[in-house]
Amino acid sequence: MxxxxxxxxxxxxxxxxxxxxxxxxxxxxxxxxxxxxxxxxxxxxxxxxxxxxxxxxxxxxxxxxxxxxxxxxxxxxxxxxxxxxxxxxxxxxxxxxxxxxxxxxxxxxxxxxxxxxxxxxxxxxxxxxxxxxxxxxxxxxxxxxxxxxLRPLREQECAELLSAALQGPVDADAAHRLWQLTRGNALYLRNIVEQELTDGRLQQH
Incomplete structure (x- = not known):
């Protein structure tokens, strides 16, 4: 992505x-x-x-x-x-x-x-x-x-990656905050998202 x-x-x-x-x-x-x-x-x-x-x-x-x-x-x-x-x-x-x-x-x-x-x-x-x-x-x-x-992923690319990985659209504010936290580093993004899913702070509604 x-x-x-x-x-x-x-x-x-x-x-x-x-x-x-x-x-x-x-x-x-x-x-x-x-x-x-x-x-x-x-x-x-x-x-x-x-x-x-x-x-x-x-x-x-x-x-x-x-x-x-x-x-x-x-x-x-x-x-x-x-x-x-x-x-x-x-x-x-x-x-x-x-x-x-x-x-x-x-x-x-x-x-x-x-x-x-x-x-x-x-x-x-x-x-x-x-x-x-x-x-x-x-x-x-x-x-x-x-x-x-290799450069970090841009914010839009991060949002597209999140949507693809989570199999659904991601709230724009959540996607922006995740990009701010990781600055486009794919490994950091994955680790944070997996932890947020495990702890129930990131959910599909």
Whole structure:
């Protein structure tokens, strides 16, 4: 809802021959992951998530594709790259890295190699306000990436989203107040609406 232009930008970026991918930035809860999932629906991308816990582990973000972490590092990296870029047709794979600012250095190196070899079309999401390591920033600085700065939903878009989610028209004053409270942040809006429904303060009449 309210993201048609953003979805189009994402789909164009991962299909454009001259681009390696796209960086999607925005504050927490703005809907970066949701927009990416919608844009790549049907493409079956590999989905990697950067986390604080995995950041302290070499190849922590790619642990699902890494065997024998105590073995030869170069061989390990090659194995991960081959596993994550293999496709039945032999064409480029689709790869999403959510919260890329939390990647460890070795995971960032793997991603850099994938992009350099053009073995996958890459979508990176980064959270505004979080520091981005140079090893991650170099991925889109050294290659041709588009960028999408995700904005909050406008008040009218919030009202349309509320009506769609609640399956009915929403009182204009209530919709305005919810937009003022959340300023178009989809996650905050969802959390507040769910709590208001649970507590009975938001009801259908």
């Amino acid at each position: 309210g993201r048609a232009a953003e979805v189009h930008t994402l789909r164009s970026a991962v299909s454009a021959p001259g681009l390696s991918g796209i960086v999607v930035s925005g504050v927490a809860g703005i809907g970066k992951s949701r927009v990416v999932r919608e844009a790549l629906a049907g493409a079956n991308p590999h989905w990697i998530v950067g986390t604080t816990a995995a950041r302290g582990l070499p190849l922590g973000a790619f642990a699902a594709w890494a065997d024998h972490l105590d073995g030869d590092r170069l061989q390990l990296v090659r194995g991960v790259i081959d596993a994550i870029t293999a496709t039945p047709t032999g064409g480029p794979a689709f790869l999403v890295v959510d919260d890329a600012q939390l990647l460890d250095d070795l995971s960032a190196f793997v991603l850099h190699q994938i992009v350099q070899r053009r073995a996958a079309r890459v979508v990176l999401t980064v959270r505004d306000g979080d520091p981005v390591p140079d090893s991650v920033r170099e991925i889109w600085k050294d290659h041709t990436f588009d960028r999408l700065d």
